[in-house]
Amino acid sequence: MIGMVYEMTKKPNQVRYPQLIRPTIAIVGGFGSGKTEISVNLAKFLAANESNPVTLVDLDLVNPYFRSRETVKEMESLGIGVISPAGAHAFADLPILLPEVKGAIEADNTRLILDVGGDAQGTRVFGSLSECFVPGRYDMLMVLNSRRPQTADLEGCIKTMDRIEAAARLKFSGLIANSHMIDETDLEVIVEGYELARKVSKVSGLPLVFLSARRAVLEAVDQSRFDCALLPLTRLMLKPWEKREDPL
Numbered sequence: 001m002i003g004m005v006y007e008m009t010k011k012p013n014q015v016r017y018p019q020l021i022r023p024t025i026a027i028v029g030g031f032g033s034g035k036t037e038i039s040v041n042l043a044k045f046l047a048a049n050e051s052n053p054v055t056l057v058d059l060d061l062v063n064p065y066f067r068s069r070e071t072v073k074e075m076e077s078l079g080i081g082v083i084s085p086a087g088a089h090a091f092a093d094l095p096i097l098l099p100e101v102k103g104a105i106e107a108d109n110t111r112l113i114l115d116v117g118g119d120a121q122g123t124r125v126f127g128s129l130s131e132c133f134v135p136g137r138y139d140m141l142m143v144l145n146s147r148r149p150q151t152a153d154l155e156g157c158i159k160t161m162d163r164i165e166a167a168a169r170l171k172f173s174g175l176i177a178n179s180h181m182i183d184e185t186d187l188e189v190i191v192e193g194y195e196l197a198r199k200v201s202k203v204s205g206l207p208l209v210f211l212s213a214r215r216a217v218l219e220a221v222d223q224s225r226f227d228c229a230l231l232p233l234t235r236l237m238l239k240p241w242e243k244r245e246d247p248l
Contacts, residue, residue, distance in 0.1 A: 015218070015223065015230050015232060016223070016228075016229045016230055017045070017049075017229060017230065017231065018209055018210040018229035018230075018231055019229070020046075020139065020209070022136070022137055022138055022139045023052075023108075023110070023111055023112060023137055023138070024105060024112040024114070024133065024137060024138035024139070025042070025111075025112065025113050025114070025138070025139050025141065026114040026116050026126070026138065026139065026140040026141065026170075027039045027042070027113065027114065027115055027116065027141055027143060027176070028116045028117075028118050028123070028126075028140060028141065028142055028143065028164060028168070028172075029116075029117075029118050029142065029143030029144075029145070029176075029178075030117075030118035030119065030148060030150055030151065030160065031117075031118075031119065031148070032145065032148050033118065033143040033144070033145045033148060033151070033178060034143060034145060034178040034180055034212070034233075035060075035115060035116070035117075035118070035143040035178075036060060036115050037212075037233055037235065038143060038176060038178060038212050038231065038233065039056060039113055039114075039115035040056065040075070040115075041212070041231065041232075041233045041234060042113055042231065043056045043075060043080050043113050044075075044078060044080070045231065046111055046113070047078050047079060047080050048078075050111060052109070052110060052111045053079070053081065053109070053110045053111065054079075054080045054081070054110065054111045054112075054113065055080070055081040055082070055083060055104055055110050055111070055112050055113070056075055056080055056081070056082050056083070056113050056115065057082075057083045057084070057101055057104060057112065057113065057114045057115065058082070058083065058084035058115050059101070059114050059115055059116045059117065059125070059126055060115050060116065060117040072084065081110070083100050083101055083104060101129065102129060102132050105129060105132040105133065105138075106132055114126075116168075118143075118160070118164055123163075123164050123167035123168045124167045124168075126167075126168050126170075127167050127168040127169040127170070130168065130169040130170050133170060138173075139173045139174055139209075140168070140170050140171065140172050140173055140174075141172070141173065141174045141175065141176050141209055142157075142160075142161050142164070142172050142174075142175050142176065142206075143176045143178050144157055144175055144176065144177055144178065144179070144193065144196065144197050144200060145178050145179050145180060145193065146179040146189075146192050146193040146196045147179055147180065147189060147193075151196075153196070154196065154199050154200060154203065157196070157200045158200065158203065158204065161200075161204070172204075172206055173206065174206050174207050174208070174209035175197050175200060175201055175204075175206050175207065175208050175209060176197075176208075176209060176210060176211070176212060177190075177193045177194050177196075177197035177208060177210075177211040177212070177228070178193065178211070178212045178213070179192055179193020179194075179196070180193075180213065180214070186217065187217070187220075187221050190211070190213050190217065190218075190221070191225075193211075194211055194226055194228075197211070208228045209228070209229065210228055210229040210230060210231050211226050211228050211229070211230050211231070212230070212231040212232075212233050213230075213232070213233060214232070214233050214234075214235065215232035215233060215234055218230060218232050219232070
């Protein structure tokens with residue numbers, strides 16, 4: 001597992017947002033980890049704070065629950081490009097890999113975020129692109145959610161990461177702590193996930209790049225207790241009857 005180059009802004013009484021340097025960022029996580037919510041929120045954050053164009057790639061190809069492709073209209077209204085199956089294939093549970101994905105990975109003029117499913121077949125599809133990634137120009141970040149069975153403890157996290165690396169034929173370069181129980185998430189859940197991510201970081205040698213949690217929860221806690229950058233989340237992946245939160 002290789003290290004990652006990143007920076008962290010530190011301003012008094014302000015959120016320490018992650019400053020990711022490498023142009024391509026693959027957000028990888030299993031079912032229910034929250035990786036899609038992170039991917040779309042990160043895309044919006046980068047688009048609002050950087051001059052380079054941002055492109056979001058939906059690689060959650062096999063039997064996903066929430067998909068980043070569901071936010072296409074909103075992303076495009078913000079100037080964010082989205083690569084995902086369209087038309088009759090938009091909501092198919094099929095391993096549809098678009099040729100545009102390879103071109104986007106190899107492009108030099110855009111910030112690219114890949115929303116990658118961590119199931120076995122999904123990461124194998126991702127692995128078919130492994131030769132397109134140039135060392136030093138991408139980060140593959142593992143989303144850890146302590147409230148999901150496969151990543152509930154240190155042993156499970158390491159086994160899951162090893163399995164994904166083998167299938168993807170790429171190495172992780174960092175970790176994201178994103179323990180949640182959707183609307184029931186509280187400080188206890190967040191701290192539990194943070195502590196687990198620190199243990200995984202120590203054993204794996206990978207940095208904890210940032211902790212993500214719903215904005216309302218983070219704003220209500222003492223953020224100085226977390227020794228890492230933070231990414232506040234606004235829920236964008238909603239069920240039809242759920243009410244939209246304030247925009248990021």
